[in-house]
Every structure is written in C-alpha cells, then in structure tokens.
Amino acid sequence: MTANGPTSTAPGVVDVVALGESMVTFLPTRPGRLADVPSFDRAIGGAESNVACVLAAAGHTARWVGRVGADGFGDHLVEAIGAYGVDVSAVSRDTARPTGVYFRTAQDRATDAHEVAYYRAGSAASAMSAGNMDLDAVHAGRVLHLSGITAALSAGCLELMRLLTARRPGRPLVSFDVNHRPGLWRDRDGLGVLLELARGADIVFVGEDEAWGLGGPEAVRAALPEPDVLVVKQGGTGATAFHGPHAAFVPALTVDVVAAVGAGDAFAAGFLSATLRGLPLRDRLRHGHLMAAAALTAPSDLAAPPARDRADRLAALDDDAWGRLRLGPGWTQADEGADEEVRTP
Ligand SMILES: Nc1ncnc2c1ncn2[C@@H]1O[C@H](COP(=O)(O)OP(=O)(O)O)[C@@H](O)[C@H]1O
Ligand SMILES: [Mg+2]
Structure with a gap:
C-alpha cells in the first residue's frame, strides 16, 4: 500500500467484496422530459454496490470498496450502503474530486424510453487505481465481484481491473459482470477490453445482447472457455450457465415488471449467494x-x-410448477403460500 493510501488493520474476510463506482441518483418526482421535471428524489446507484447490498440483505457478509468525494453525497453513499449491513470501512475519500451523480427521467410506458444525465466524468471513483485502493480489503473475501463499468472509467481504473482479473494463486473467486455501457466507451474498443477482462474471471455474467455479437449461449461459451462458470442471461426468456463440461438452462419467471433497473445486479447476487452455499x-x-x-x-x-427459506422453497419446485409461478409487486413480503395458489393449475 502507498503512503497516501487508506490504512487498514487486517480486514476481516467476508463472503463477497464488490468494487466499483457508486453514485447518488436522482429519480424524477413526475413523468416527462428531463427538461420538464421540476424536482427529484434522492436514491443510490452503482451496479457493484447493488450486488453487495442484495447479498447483505440476503444474509451474507459483504464489503463494498469504492472511492467517493469528501462531500455530502459521498457521506450519503457510505451511510446508505452501510445501512444495508455492507462493510464500508475500506471506501476511500478523495478531497480533490466530487462524488458522481446522475439524474434520470421516468420510463415512457409506450416506448420504454427514458433520459439519463450523468455527472461522473472526473469523479472520485474515476481516480481509483492500484496505488490508492486498500488491496488487502479488496482481496479479503471468498468472492471478488467486479463489472465492466469500472474498466471504462479511466486508464487507472482499467489498470486496476487488469490487476484484479490477472490469474494468480490464492486470489478470491473473481466474479465479473460484463455490463457493457456503450456511452462510457465512446470511440474506444470497449467490447475488446471486456472480452479480455472476462477471460481472467472465474464467474462471468453476460447478457446475450451484449455478448460480442456472438449469438446464442453455446457460441459465447465457445469464444470464452476460460472462466470456470459462464452465465449467459437471455432476458425474460431465461439464462444458461456453463460450468466445466456441464450446462443448464433455466427459464425466467413470469413477473409483472414494475421497473427493469437493477435486475441484472440482483440476478448476479442471487447466483453468487447460491454459489457460496454450494448449490447446484x-x-x-x-x-x-x-x-x-x-x-x-x-x-x-x-x-x-x-x-x-421462501427462496429455497421456490427454487426447489419441479419444472412445471416453476413455469406456472406468477410473481407480482409485493410477492417477497406476501404470506407464505401466496404463490402456492397461483401454481395450482
Ligand atoms: N421480462 C422479464 N421477465 C422475467 N424476468 C426477467 C425479465 N427481464 C429480465 N429478467 C430477469 O432479470 C435478469 C437480468 O436481466 P438483464 O436483462 O440481463 O438485466 P441487465 O440488463 O440489468 O443486466 C434475467 O436474467 C432474468 O432473470
Ligand atoms: Mg447488466
């Protein structure tokens, strides 16, 4: 660790460490164009910290490692993510750069369209590098979860991602969600960099629509044989996982979609949770x-x-019952047995 890096005293080993940029998010108080929305509600955003928060809420130990400004938005991120039970002690503060923020509009019901205005260029997180991160804390987990977003933030962030995905003995299980964001890569070869980083991971999550234009899951696996586990997400259709010589496809559930944002992060958290528990x-x-x-x-x-216990019971359903499940708003809080009714033909 460098002299100006954060200090750490033997960080505890957690189930999952997630590293990446988190931002304060402003959600519109009413629908319409960004130009017309008069006020916004504050929330938190960040693919990797979302994974950490879901895992902590699901009963795992999780740490988020990131870099925020020495400002009120940085305080809010650390406090809000910490309130999920996530260890935030290795988050560093940048006195020269601000916490990234973004504003979004509501999804248009007819077209699904929405606007997002990012103020993240030059953010504290974009200054993350191998020299200013608490690498002991980064490595003190059974799983290290990363995403392709970090690689797009700056040259220093890309270098950090290359270091963390380099294969070496004794490293944690490295999980990598490709998360290709064309807007962050602009005229650079994002897809090429993401493929190279994915090759160094042990567990890779990729959406079929961002999978290098390769086509179906088998073609993606053929092009990416290195990771022990590869998961190709096929949206509302399902997901295919490869593990060594084994492959499995599971159809997605039938759900009443209220908001699509965050589904990929939650999927990764669920898959990692079951992986940590040694499930098939x-x-x-x-x-x-x-x-x-x-x-x-x-x-x-x-x-x-x-x-x-609810998730385990639903995960154990036979294929027909799984196919008949219908999940709507509030299903996670509803009484046990509520979904049993809907799976009776
Ligand atoms: N229409 C849908 N119906 C049911 N499940 C869905 C639907 N869309 C997405 N999902 C679930 O969310 C997961 C993540 O979806 P994905 O589109 O890959 O998210 P992201 O674009 O956020 O990465 C899918 O693997 C699936 O489990
Ligand atoms: Mg995604």
Whole structure:
C-alpha cells in the first residue's frame, strides 16, 4: 500500500467484496422530459454496490470498496450502503474530486424510453487505481465481484481491473459482470477490453445482447472457455450457465415488471449467494431469477430479496410448477403460500 493510501488493520474476510463506482441518483418526482421535471428524489446507484447490498440483505457478509468525494453525497453513499449491513470501512475519500451523480427521467410506458444525465466524468471513483485502493480489503473475501463499468472509467481504473482479473494463486473467486455501457466507451474498443477482462474471471455474467455479437449461449461459451462458470442471461426468456463440461438452462419467471433497473445486479447476487452455499448449477440460476424477480417487481433499483427459506422453497419446485409461478409487486413480503395458489393449475 502507498503512503497516501487508506490504512487498514487486517480486514476481516467476508463472503463477497464488490468494487466499483457508486453514485447518488436522482429519480424524477413526475413523468416527462428531463427538461420538464421540476424536482427529484434522492436514491443510490452503482451496479457493484447493488450486488453487495442484495447479498447483505440476503444474509451474507459483504464489503463494498469504492472511492467517493469528501462531500455530502459521498457521506450519503457510505451511510446508505452501510445501512444495508455492507462493510464500508475500506471506501476511500478523495478531497480533490466530487462524488458522481446522475439524474434520470421516468420510463415512457409506450416506448420504454427514458433520459439519463450523468455527472461522473472526473469523479472520485474515476481516480481509483492500484496505488490508492486498500488491496488487502479488496482481496479479503471468498468472492471478488467486479463489472465492466469500472474498466471504462479511466486508464487507472482499467489498470486496476487488469490487476484484479490477472490469474494468480490464492486470489478470491473473481466474479465479473460484463455490463457493457456503450456511452462510457465512446470511440474506444470497449467490447475488446471486456472480452479480455472476462477471460481472467472465474464467474462471468453476460447478457446475450451484449455478448460480442456472438449469438446464442453455446457460441459465447465457445469464444470464452476460460472462466470456470459462464452465465449467459437471455432476458425474460431465461439464462444458461456453463460450468466445466456441464450446462443448464433455466427459464425466467413470469413477473409483472414494475421497473427493469437493477435486475441484472440482483440476478448476479442471487447466483453468487447460491454459489457460496454450494448449490447446484440449476439452483444457482433459479436463485438468480428469484432475486431478479424481486428487483423487477419493485419500483426501486434495490428491492428487498425474498427470505431465504421462501427462496429455497421456490427454487426447489419441479419444472412445471416453476413455469406456472406468477410473481407480482409485493410477492417477497406476501404470506407464505401466496404463490402456492397461483401454481395450482
Ligand atoms: N421480462 C422479464 N421477465 C422475467 N424476468 C426477467 C425479465 N427481464 C429480465 N429478467 C430477469 O432479470 C435478469 C437480468 O436481466 P438483464 O436483462 O440481463 O438485466 P441487465 O440488463 O440489468 O443486466 C434475467 O436474467 C432474468 O432473470
Ligand atoms: Mg447488466
């Protein structure tokens, strides 16, 4: 660690460490164009910290490592993420750069369109580098969860991602969600960089629509044989996971979608939770779908996951009953048995 890096005294080993940029998010108080929305409600956003928050809410130990400004928005992120039970002691503060923020509009019901205005260029998180992160805390987890967003933030962030995905003995299980964001890469070869980083991970999550234009899951696996586990998400259709010579496909659940944001992060959290518990491939996918369904049926990006015994019971259904499940708003809080009614033909 460098002299100006954060100090740490033997960080505790947690189930999952998630590293990445989190931002204060401003959600519109009414629908309409960004130009017309008069006020916004504050929330928190950040793909990797979302994963940490869902995992903590699901009963795992989780740490978020990031960099925020020495400002009120930075205080809010640390406090709000910490309030989920996530360890935030290794988050560093940047006295020269601000916390990133963004504003969004409501999704237009007819077209799904919405606007997002990011104020993240030059953010504290974009200054993350191997020299100013608490690498002991980053490595003190059973799983290290990363995403392709970080690689797009700056040259220093890309270098950090290359370091963390470099294969070496004794490292944590490295989980990588591709999360290709074309707007962050502009004219750079984002897809090429993301493929190279994915090759260094142990567990890779990728949406079929961002999977290098390769086509279906088998083609993606053929192009990316290195990760022990590869999960290709196929939106509302389902997801396919490869683990060594094994493959499994699990259809997604039928859900009443309230807000699509955060589903990918919740899916990763569910899959990682089941991985940590040593569950078989099919059940890892089912827990991913269940956590995603919790996010999809709630208005906020960060929905409370179902209780573990409830999730286990649903994950154990036979294929027909799984196919008949219908999950709507509030299902994670509803009485036990509420979903049993809907699965009676
Ligand atoms: N229409 C849908 N119906 C049911 N589940 C869905 C639907 N869309 C997404 N999901 C669930 O959310 C997961 C993540 O979806 P994805 O589109 O990959 O999210 P993101 O774009 O946020 O990464 C899927 O694997 C699936 O479990
Ligand atoms: Mg995603």
